[in-house]
Amino acid sequence: MRNPIFIAVGLLLALGLACAGEVFAQDGSNDAARAAKAEASARKITNAQAFIGETEQALEMAHSGQYGKIKRGDLDRLDEAKATIVSLLDGRENASKLEREQRLELYNAQELITAILRNNEKDRRICRRVQVTGSRVAGTECLTIAEREARTHAARESTARAQREGCVPGDFSSCAR
Numbered sequence: 001m002r003n004p005i006f007i008a009v010g011l012l013l014a015l016g017l018a019c020a021g022e023v024f025a026q027d028g029s030n031d032a033a034r035a036a037k038a039e040a041s042a043r044k045i046t047n048a049q050a051f052i053g054e055t056e057q058a059l060e061m062a063h064s065g066q067y068g069k070i071k072r073g074d075l076d077r078l079d080e081a082k083a084t085i086v087s088l089l090d091g092r093e094n095a096s097k098l099e100r101e102q103r104l105e106l107y108n109a110q111e112l113i114t115a116i117l118r119n120n121e122k123d124r125r126i127c128r129r130v131q132v133t134g135s136r137v138a139g140t141e142c143l144t145i146a147e148r149e150a151r152t153h154a155a156r157e158s159t160a161r162a163q164r165e166g167c168v169p170g171d172f173s174s175c176a177r
Helices: 004-015 031-044 048-063 072-089 100-118 145-165
Strands: 125-131 138-144
Touching: 031 100, 048 072, 048 100, 072 100, 138 145
Parallel strands: none
Antiparallel strands: 125 138
C-alpha cells in the first residue's frame, strides 16, 4: 500500500498546484506578472475533466484527514475553491480557452487549495500547561513551533553572551586571555 503523503504530494504536483504560495488578493503584485502566472498554470491543464477529478480526490483526502487536521473553516474554503474550479472547467476540454479573469480566478483557487493543504508545520500552534512563577496554578502558553524555536535560540544566545562577557581571565579560568 502506498503512503498517503506520497499520494497527496503526487496529486498536488499533478494538479499543477506546486507554484509559489501566493494568492492574488491585494498583495500589490504586478497585474502582468499575475496574468503570466495564471497563463502558465492554465496551459498545464490540458485535460480539464481529469484535473477536476484530481482536485476532488485531493479534497476527499483532506476531508478524511490524510493531510492532517484541517480546521472546519479551511475545509469550507477548500470546498469553495473546488466549486470555483468545477464551475470554470466543467464542460471544457482544457483551461486555455478561459478568459483572462477566469484564468486568474482559477489560479487563485488552485493557490488557495495549495496553501491550505501544505499546512506549514512551523505555523502550527501548540498550547501547553506551564508553571507560572510565583503561583501554584499552572497557566496555558500557546506558541507556534517557529516562536518556540526563536525563543530557544534567543535563550541560548543570551546564555552564551553572558558566559563570554562574564568570564574573568585567570590561571584557573578557561577564558581567552
